[in-house]
Amino acid sequence: MATLQASPSELRESNLRGQKLPNWTPWAIGAGAIVVSALIFAVTGDSFNRARFAVLAALLFVVALTAASFAVEGRRQATDRLFTTFVYSAFVLAIAPLISIIYYTLSKGLSVIDGGFLxxxxxxxxxxxxxxxxxxxxxxxxxxxxxxxxxxxxxxxxxxxxxxxxxxxxxxxxxxxxxxxxxxxxxxxxxxxxxxxxxxxxxxxxxxxxxxxxxxxxxxxxxxxxxxxxxxxxxxxxxxxxxxxxxxxxxxxxxxxxxxxxxxxxxxxxxxxxxxxxxxxxxxxxxxxxxxxxxxxxxxxxxxxxxxxxxxxxxxxxxxxxxxxxxxxxxxxxxxxxxxxxxxxxxxxxxxxxxxxx
Structure with missing residues (x-):
């Protein structure tokens, strides 16, 4: 009687793949970090500041995502996600001042520019x-x-x-x-x-x-x-x-x-x-x-x-x-x-x- 056996390539793929976090997990953790940060500001009564709020939410997101990845995916994947998050965070920190400068300048100067000004x-x-x-x-x-x-x-x-x-x-x-x-x-x-x-x-x-x-x-x-x-x-x-x-x-x-x-x-x-x-x-x-x-x-x-x-x-x-x-x-x-x-x-x-x- 014939028996069904997995091919060697399928066995290697299943062993290497392991457990993975769903694709929606980073988005859910990010939303949760924003909500928790807002609650912290509300409970402590601290005056709202966009920069401090963003830093707190980012720190909570990194810690929570790394912990979830370590629990589900293991140490190697958690380390990879941690440093990937650092890379993206560095990109955001580099691009944020440029975007803010352009936005603030346009908001102040566009109303002045017309045919007469030029x-x-x-x-x-x-x-x-x-x-x-x-x-x-x-x-x-x-x-x-x-x-x-x-x-x-x-x-x-x-x-x-x-x-x-x-x-x-x-x-x-x-x-x-x-x-x-x-x-x-x-x-x-x-x-x-x-x-x-x-x-x-x-x-x-x-x-x-x-x-x-x-x-x-x-x-x-x-x-x-x-x-x-x-x-x-x-x-x-x-x-x-x-x-x-x-x-x-x-x-x-x-x-x-x-x-x-x-x-x-x-x-x-x-x-x-x-x-x-x-x-x-x-x-x-x-x-x-x-x-x-x-x-x-x-x-x-x-x-x-x-x-x-x-x-x-x-x-x-x-x-x-x-x-x-x-x-x-x-x-x-x-x-x-x-x-x-x-x-x-x-x-x-x-x-x-x-x-x-x-």
Missing amino acids: THSMFTISEDSFGGGAYHAIIGTLIVTGIATVFAVPIGVLTAVYLVEYGEGKKFARLVSFFVDVMTGIPSIVAGLFIFTFWLLTLGFQKSGFAGALSLVILMLPVIVRSTEEILRLVPHELREASYALGVPKWKTIVRVVLPTAFSGIVTGVMLAIARAMGETAPLLLLVGTQAKINFDPTSDAMSTLPTFIYSQLGSAAGNADAPGTARAWGAAVTLIAIIMVFNLLARFVGRFTKARG
Whole structure:
């Protein structure tokens, strides 16, 4: 008489699988942690605070889920769930400030932004009265950042190419790498003071958008160099060796193979540098100043940018949350975030649809 026996693969699967918590368990424990936290606040009579409530609920969730997993699934699965929860918690802690900043800025500034705000300057508009806009600051931000990008991108990319492709083991390359690391930690005001001393005091030029752009170049260079250097090191050496085997010179291999392969990563690094430059305030206050009207000439006179516009409007408000200057400052902050977001989306689009071509 034939007997039914499980196959060896089925036996191994049943032994390794063990008992598992249902998929709904984390959700149920999370809801219970929220309810218990609310009861604790109600019983103790402590004043409600969102941050403390979130921390207490998170701690209760981690302890309860780990205990349930240890009781049902065993020590190994409980340890895995514990560290997985820590990873997700770290992600939430990292993303929460960003979300809160964006939410708070949008809630304060969206009501100010309209056609007039984006197409008018503060020329002939009193800082104590409503009206006016940030058009002159938007133009100034684009001009100053554009000039800085034109100088910083080729210098930074070529420096990274030298460090990766030509500087292996050379003393000069190590010296360049050391100074790039030093520049990474330079405060923005120090870069502004350097340009102020060299460009304004020594050479005798006046405050202008070009002077501010030079300070932004100093701040953008280390970001571009380091990001481009890391991306170039990720390009497989097999691609270079295949090009050399075909008799292609090294410089042409870099131009036709290495750089196109790393193009999307280079664009991402450049956008990080541009985003940092657009948000700088201290060196621009020192070198560019502020202006109530539009100035398209970056070589003469003061020029407003969005960060300096925000600073000047908050200064005119003197801490009054209902003042017109405060509203315009929040509107300018939303505009700055929107411009940076648009540039990043364009960079993603370019990096995604640009491929290396032989």
